[in-house]
Amino acid sequence: MEFLSNTLKWLSLGILSLSLANAQDFEHFKPLRADGNIPQEFLLLSSEKYSQQLDNLSKDPNRGKGYERRAKKDFSLKNSFEMREFLYSGKVIFNDPISIYVNKVANEILKFEPELNGKVKFLTIKATEVNAFATHEGLIFVNEGMIAQLENEAQLAFVLCHELVHYKKNHVMNSYVEGVRISKRKTEYKSLSDDKKHWAKNRYSRELETEADMEGLTIFLKTKYSIKSLERFFDVLQYSYLPYDDAQFKKSFFETTTFKLPESYFLDKVKPIASIDEENEEKSTHPSIKNRRAYVAEITKRQTSNRVEKDYIVSEKEFFNTRKIARYDMVATYLSELDYPEALYSSYLLLQEDPNNLYAKKGVAKSLYGLAKYANEGRINKVLESYQNIEGNSQQLYFLLDKLRAEELNAIALKYCWNLKNKYPDQEDLKAYTDDLFKSLVFNHYSSSTLFSSSPYVPVKPGKTEEVKSKYDKIKSSQDSSLTDQNFIKYAFVDELKQSEFTTKFDELASQKRESDKLKSDPVAAKKLRKAKKKEARIVRKKGYALGLDKVVVFNPFYQKRDQRKKNSERYLTQENAELKLEDRIEKNAQLAKLDVTVINDLELKPTDIQKYNDLSFMMVWLQERVSHYDNQVKMQNLDYEYVDELTKRYNTSNFSWMGVIGMHEKKNGVGMLIATTAFVWYLLPYTVYYVATPKYDTYYVQMLFDIKTGEAKLTQAKYIDDKDSRTVINMNIYDSFYQMKTSRNK
């Protein structure tokens, strides 16, 4: 008896701990990462995949002949290599809560399609668009944006049924082959004019989509999922361009008792939501939602009324939990895509449900920080879409952000971050954003705290103005007494100015600014500074940088080979081979330069290297984000501070380098003209022979070294070398990069 009770106790404890492990802590939500073992599809080299696909093709009795067979081979090649690139883009995750749930729903469907069991795999893409797609080799991807918008499990089931048909019917390859057929004007496309080719491709794509809808519906009807949910599913598609909810953006969100925003910064009425349904199908790859609705309705009408209808088979609770996870994760995704207004609105929506959620509050802080930084550099248009294009309640937020001037946005962002940082003092990232915003506020906009009012705004009561005697006093009094677009920001820090920490910080920065201004205005000091800069530039030009680093992580080194003389210029097969050798070269040159280098390369991953996969994924997204900031000349702190911190600790360095080589076999221009000229000007013959007989190669070498803690690009090299991408050229450049990283001027 005692044994049984103990067993039950341990069993219940086990179940409890299991459910706790699965439960998501939304307060400290962490962006989704892949988990478990890396799937085989990720580990196979592209050349191996290609060889497998060729093998399958040779066994396929419907492989076709002539151009059709060539097109299929061509597709297999492109698909194998481009798919791998996509898998390692940093966007794909697996064994995460979303993928796990999607797989459970898929298993319900696969009970009725047993021949597909084991052939398909369901993965998640960290992308905000409402989309899902299937690949030729059976990978079915669902965007987290899709999950965030769905209303129930049945709708997800229909999406999966649709995608399964795409796979089952080989739509991806068929679409490619049909595209070739259209381009080459084969069979029924013989009389097709050039401008109609695109439309013909779209028409074929619509046919495939219709087939996927119809046959998907047939599979769907075999399950017990509710048909009624489909009507609303097409609403999801129709309004997929909107955020997952349409809540009013309240004026009070940024306001406090002492700080109010002017009325003119808010719209009286937001733009009503219209429909984006394509009236003209010709331009679209998908049938119009109206048509899809119609033919699905037609089929569902024929169903018997006694069919069992369920919105949930797996679990309602799990659906809502998964959707919530997707919605939380989308904030991080929006931030990485530099879509700060959407990140802000999504965080706002999350706060409507859970007003004290730290993750959502940090989402607001990060979005405001990003917007303020871009506004300070005069590049707000790079991250803020015109409010006129926005429909629904989120337009209010876009309008506000559009109206706010850089200094106002900076002040509001600082106010928000400062208060949040004080509430959560252990959050290092909030401290970093606050410090940065404080500095930019003082250095770019307000050089003294006295420019802000320390007492709250008090509207002057009517009657008191009668005491004012002159016309000018009246004007001044009226300007001071009403809260206008011009003066409202003066009251941004009424509460904060009562905190000594805030005033001390303000005064410190103001003093630094005065020193810096003094230095700039002093002609002798300015000349000295210019001279020193020139000297440094000269030394760098002659000797290169000397960063004095001991350890560097090289992530995802790439190699591209192109033959510009050919229509399909990518040389996939040689490229992969070259990429494999590149890692050896990196390691060898690191040894020669005596630099401790760790290479994280997707080609070397093993099934258990999930940590490395996540690190690579993170770095690829981080790089994209960072390069955008770099292009826009905006210096920003990391928005995923925690993972950067983890990486830095794991690899014992914050220096991460991304490098690669592009080898080009160039097309020679003007050969015919040169030969013709030589017929008349005979002494050009040696040059003509040389020009015609020798191939023209170019090499591009790219290296970007970042301090991922600060986001600073320490060493960027983009070299064009008028030579072949030989071993010497590659070694020379890699060694030079490492040398500049390692060496120090003090030695």
Place this chain on the structure above:
Amino acid sequence: MRFKYLLISILTCLSLAAYAQPGYQGRKLVALYDLRFAPTINNLNYKSKSGLTPGALSFAHTGALEYVVSRKVSLGLRYSFSRSTVQMNFIDKESDFNIYKDLEDDPFKSYVHGIGFYAKKFWSGNENLAPRGSYVSWHADAYYTNVKDSYLNSQVASYWGNFSIGVSFGKQVIVFDRIMIDYGIESNLCLPGIANNAIIRRSKNSDDGNIDSPSDLKNIVNGRTFDMYLIMFKLGLGFLAF
């Protein structure tokens, strides 16, 4: 003693400057052999017979030690050696030299030893780093010339005196990380050679046309050296030592 200190100072400066340079995978010293050659149009080379021999080549062998001192510059010391037949076809056959009149070949051979230094500047435009890539090089050499009579097996003259300045354009390619291939074109002006050539011409146009003094012999030899080194092609093989 002063020379020793000077040498040590120069080497120290060079090594300090070179410390901050990558070289090729850290290798900055190149031992180089260059074969320079020029078409012999109306002069004789060492082996050819008398008369006009188009298509024949004159050779100069060069050994050099080259050191990378900055990302785009390397400095070198070189030793060169060339030999040639000296064409004495205006010798008066009735004078003391008539013993040669029955010989098919010209017996006078010049052996020119040169030492010099050079600076190579690698093009900044093509992102190459010394010692690899296209370059322009400036050089200065001094020559020790030895003239021998191969028929009598006796030394006729030996002297220092010629020096040259020149420029070359070429490309250095590295293979197997250690081997260097150098090719290009080089031009040298042997400065006394220009003047001496003028003397020769005047001498040839003089009434008797005889040259019987050693200085006249030098004029002819130097003229030959000037012609040979004026424009040369070069092809070399090097080794990246360390």
